[in-house]
Amino acid sequence: MPQAPQKVALVTGAARGIGLAAAKKFLAEGWRVALLDIEGELLGRAVAEIGQGETTLALTCDVSDAIAVGAAMKTIEQRLGRLDALVNNAGIAVFAPLMETSDADWSRVLEVNLTGPFLCTKAAVPMMREASGGAIVNITSISAVRASTLRSAYGTSKAGLAHLTKQLAVELASLNIRVNAVAPGPVETAMAKQVHTPEIRADYHDAIPLNRYGLEEELAEAIFFLCSDRASYITGQILAVDGGFDAAGIGLP
Ligand code: NAD
Numbered sequence: 001m002p003q004a005p006q007k008v009a010l011v012t013g014a015a016r017g018i019g020l021a022a023a024k025k026f027l028a029e030g031w032r033v034a035l036l037d038i039e040g041e042l043l044g045r046a047v048a049e050i051g052q053g054e055t056t057l058a059l060t061c062d063v064s065d066a067i068a069v070g071a072a073m074k075t076i077e078q079r080l081g082r083l084d085a086l087v088n089n090a091g092i093a094v095f096a097p098l099m100e101t102s103d104a105d106w107s108r109v110l111e112v113n114l115t116g117p118f119l120c121t122k123a124a125v126p127m128m129r130e131a132s133g134g135a136i137v138n139i140t141s142i143s144a145v146r147a148s149t150l151r152s153a154y155g156t157s158k159a160g161l162a163h164l165t166k167q168l169a170v171e172l173a174s175l176n177i178r179v180n181a182v183a184p185g186p187v188e189t190a191m192a193k194q195v196h197t198p199e200i201r202a203d204y205h206d207a208i209p210l211n212r213y214g215l216e217e218e219l220a221e222a223i224f225f226l227c228s229d230r231a232s233y234i235t236g237q238i239l240a241v242d243g244g245f246d247a248a249g250i251g252l253p
Contacts, residue, residue, distance in 0.1 A: 006055075008080045009227060010034040012063050012120060013090030015042040017189035018139065018223075021216035022087055024050055025224045031055075034076050037090070038062045063090045063116030073123040083127040085227035088117035088161075089139045095150040095195040106153045113157035114164070121168060125177065133176030135227040138165045139219075140183045142242050148252035158183075162238055169236030178235035180226045185242025187214040203253030209244030 009026045013019040014035035023046075026033045032055045037043040040060035047058040057079050061072040076083055091113045094105045117138050128134030143151050144158035162181055169179040186192055186204045192213065196204070205211060222241045225231055240246045
């Protein structure tokens with residue numbers, strides 16, 4: 001019996017953290033993976049660590065740069081020949097009160113966290129249409145649904161991405177492209193180390209019913225599931241992977 005062609009996933013922000021864990025999960029499940037990140041050196045090291053012959057492709061690219069995203073997508077087409085899943089994971093966090101949020105920070109957070117997924121999705125759709133369908137997973141955050149004193153830019157960017165997820169699930173269904181989101185609670189990554197003060201960290205532990213931060217690998221499982229055929233009838237959903245934080249209804253630290 002002829003073998004089905006090996007599927008291809010594009011993971012943005014894949015040089016470390018949740019994105020790298022997701023890339024590893026796709027590889028472990030027999031997919032080929034394009035890993036995209038703005039940090040070329042970090043990405044090079046990650047791909048050298050996990051690279052398996054023809055199964056990985058490293059792309060240095062800023063997701064908020066439409067021309068660079070278009071060029072990256074062209075490289076995927078030429079080198080890997082198809083695209084079955086897109087994980088819009090690249091993101092940045094600025095935690096600050098309104099009066100300490102610079103105009104530049106506000107713009108950059110929205111450009112990377114919201115315009116980035118818009119540009120990557122727009123560039124990915126033609127290849128998915130070619131493959132008669134595909135799956136997109138956007139990485140939002142618990143901050144998309146809970147307000148706090150520090151996250152006007154970050155929370156707003158993620159709430160926008162959550163709505164874009166539903167919007168595009170409806171719009172792209174006719175192309176057999178499913179669009180879902182994973183909403184992490186706090187996860188032990190470089191980003192969390194950067195913006196979670198010891199006070200935020202302690203408050204989170206108390207507020208999370210499972211009483212701990214999530215692991216990158218736990219996020220990767222949910223991301224992969226939503227991209228896989230096992231989720232073939234799921235679209236327009238936002239899956240909280242947060243140790244019960246959202247269910248408990250406690251405010252963000
Ligand atoms: P991380 O900082 O460890 O990794 C993010 C990666 O994205 C980095 O490799 C970075 O270089 C890359 N990146 C940043 N800007 C980019 C750009 N313009 N173009 C391409 N790549 C870019 O962060 P993480 O914790 O793994 O976060 C991954 C996603 O999960 C983000 O969207 C983040 O907002 C979301 N998230 C994280 C947490 C958490 O607690 N860690 C919680 C909720 C949501």
